[in-house]
Amino acid sequence: MDEFNPDRENVIERAKDAGIEAIITIGSDLESCRSAIELSEKYDIIYAAIGIHPHDAKDFTEEIFNQIKEWARGQNIEHSPPTQPSPSRGEGKGGGEGLGSGPWALSSKRVVAIGETGLDYHYENSPRDIQREVFRKHLVLARETGLPAVIHNREAKKDTLEIIRESGINKGVLHCFSGDMDMAERAMAMGFYISIAGPVTFKNVRRLREIARAIPDDYLLIETDAPYLTPEPFRGKRNEPSYLVHIARTIAELRGITAEDLARITTLNAKRLFRIGQLPETGEIAYKIRGNLYLNITNRCTNRCSFCVRFHTDYVKGHNLRLSYEPAEEELKDAVGNPSQYREVVFCGYGEPLLRLDLVKGVARWIKQNNGKVRINTNGHGNLINGRNILPELKGIVDSISISLDAHDEETYNRICRPIFKNAFREVLSFTKEAKKFIPEVQVTVVTLKGVDIEKCKKIAEDLGVKIRVRELDVVG
Ligand code: SF4
Secondary structure, eight states: OGGGTTTHHHHHHHHHHTTOOOEEEEOOSHHHHHHHHHHHHHOTTEEEEEOOOGGGGGGOOHHHHHHHHHHHHTOOSOOSOOSSOOOOTTOSGGGSTTTTSOSSOOOOTTEEEEEEEEEETTTOOSOHHHHHHHHHHHHHHHHHHTOOEEEEEESOHHHHHHHHHHHTOOOEEEOSOOSOHHHHHHHHHTTEEEEEOGGGGSTTOHHHHHHHHHSOGGGEEEOOOTTSSOOTTSTTSOOOGGGHHHHHHHHHHHHTSOHHHHHHHHHHHHHHHHTOSOOOOSOOSEEEETTEEEEOOOSOOSOOOTTOGGGTOSEETTEEOOOSSOOOHHHHHHHHOOGGGSSOEEEOTTSOGGGGHHHHHHHHHHHHHTTOOEEEEEOSOHHHHHTSOOHHHHTTTOSEEEEEOOOSSHHHHHHHHOOSSTTHHHHHHHHHHHHHHHOSEEEEEEEOOTTOOHHHHHHHHHHHTOEEEEEOTTOOO
């Protein structure tokens, strides 16, 4: 964009200084697509998305689109050898004199998405029927190349969703989301991410803030849309990638997590969608969320809950929790470091921690000796698993325990949790009762699932004399 001509190099440096790992720059017509690719070739941090913006759909020609197709498919369109050196970094107009007509071949390896494409019925800079036709062509290209689509929608919910559905593609993002929750849900159901931009920092955009709070971790992205949509506290000025941190902070606050958590989640999602950079390959044995440290000691469990996160993703809050082995006690202590720096150290992870009772006891004792606070999140099968009442063994080394109640009666529990033990529900109740004798804080949890009577669960907790926490479905960690 011309807005960055005076200081593009500095803008990129400021983005790096702010912790931005990658920038996706968007082409909206042929020349800006070419510039986007050239910038992406020039700066490691930059990748390109290419397409014809719905505003420019009226200027669409097959000839233009053929060039975009060739770039997207990984072909070079200019094969003449360079007659002069490629522009050096940081020189000339917009970080490279001659952008748009360089003699070197354009490689598409840096093209990570098709778009912006979509529909804009607000400004209607192009006739609606032409916008729809051009949008469809972009989605065909996205499907053919396997690249995700970056979709612009302004006041065109019905047609946007319908055209995506017809196209059959299931990989993309609704960028600078401005729709309603119904639209977000329908898009997510088709595999699309929802990307939130600067307006979320404006206090009066209640609907967008509510959406930014509610989008599940697995579907959330953030962006600047620079130079537009500048977030607070710079509203009214030119936007730039480093301002993403303000959007991240606002959304983190709305979701009750730290900006670090939010950054990890959205970075992972961006890497997955755009296939940028490396994904964490091995499961983490100790991972931070908010001020807590969680210990992931096994992926085994004596339940197979229908809602269990392990059955549909390896990740929780951006952490890979799929273990390739079960860690040993010393390894865990090393991973914890200084336990007193955390609000709590929680045995949790992708499985039932009390399957490894001896390890839990050893590490918990060590945490207490080093002034840490210990919590166990459990399915309440500890006594069944170990064949004895283990709760006296946890006395003095565990500060709190959170037990998954999950249902208001045995039949519902068996249907939802699918335990390997016949009398699991009754055991969860007696485990909870027994826990009160040995552990200072005891609570049960229940997930808002269809068929689970939350009021009856509350009554069970009350009768047991423990607190209850009602968890929203799919909100994990
Ligand atoms: S008890 Fe927890 S870890 Fe085990 S299946 Fe249920 S949700 Fe998953």
